[in-house]
Amino acid sequence: MNLIDLLTSSTSTKVAQNAENKFGISKNQIIALMAVAAPLVISHLRKKSEDSNEAEALERALDKDHDGTILDDPEQVNNRVNEGNSILDHIFGNQKNIVENQLSSNTGISMDKIGPVLSMLAPVIMGYIGKEKRSSGGSISDLLGGILGQAQQKAEPSSPINDILGQVLGGAQGADSNPLGEIIGNLTGSQSKAQGGLGDLLGGLLGGKR
Numbered sequence: 001m002n003l004i005d006l007l008t009s010s011t012s013t014k015v016a017q018n019a020e021n022k023f024g025i026s027k028n029q030i031i032a033l034m035a036v037a038a039p040l041v042i043s044h045l046r047k048k049s050e051d052s053n054e055a056e057a058l059e060r061a062l063d064k065d066h067d068g069t070i071l072d073d074p075e076q077v078n079n080r081v082n083e084g085n086s087i088l089d090h091i092f093g094n095q096k097n098i099v100e101n102q103l104s105s106n107t108g109i110s111m112d113k114i115g116p117v118l119s120m121l122a123p124v125i126m127g128y129i130g131k132e133k134r135s136s137g138g139s140i141s142d143l144l145g146g147i148l149g150q151a152q153q154k155a156e157p158s159s160p161i162n163d164i165l166g167q168v169l170g171g172a173q174g175a176d177s178n179p180l181g182e183i184i185g186n187l188t189g190s191q192s193k194a195q196g197g198l199g200d201l202l203g204g205l206l207g208g209k210r
Helices: 003-007 010-023 027-048 052-065 074-079 081-107 111-134 140-154 160-169 179-188 197-205
Strands: none
Touching (some): 010 111, 027 052, 027 140, 027 179, 081 160
């Protein structure tokens, strides 16, 4: 399963529906948030995994706590919110509030709800990474880089997730618009110039090319 498949899967739909019922936020807003948060989390983890100690700690966490079963049982998110919050604290550190503020501003999800919603999504994202780890070899950094690269290539303008991103983030600017690809490109620093919008803002948090 590539990242685009996860974002358009029944798992994401069920998690989004759960969050919609709990917080009164539209399902499309939740899916759009996950479409942005997933590559952001993966990009940050990839950067952290450049440190060998961080890479080893991440591999242990994936093997122990994130085997991917949450993808088959998304109701687990209700019992793993505290864990999700701890995941975000570790990944973003003192940038967590900045990230939440940017995500809130661009998705329209209020600041009092953005943190709890992200805490629901974090274990799903980690479960996805853990599942991919079990089916691939190589270093954790290569795995994370491969996930991002594959997602950027597969984020076709006609993809349903791009339609949702365009509606929620205002990113669709024509037939050739590819909001998710632009976001991932900015987060990974793989685009030659800034594309603007959410990807550019969050890309700056990671020290990506601007």
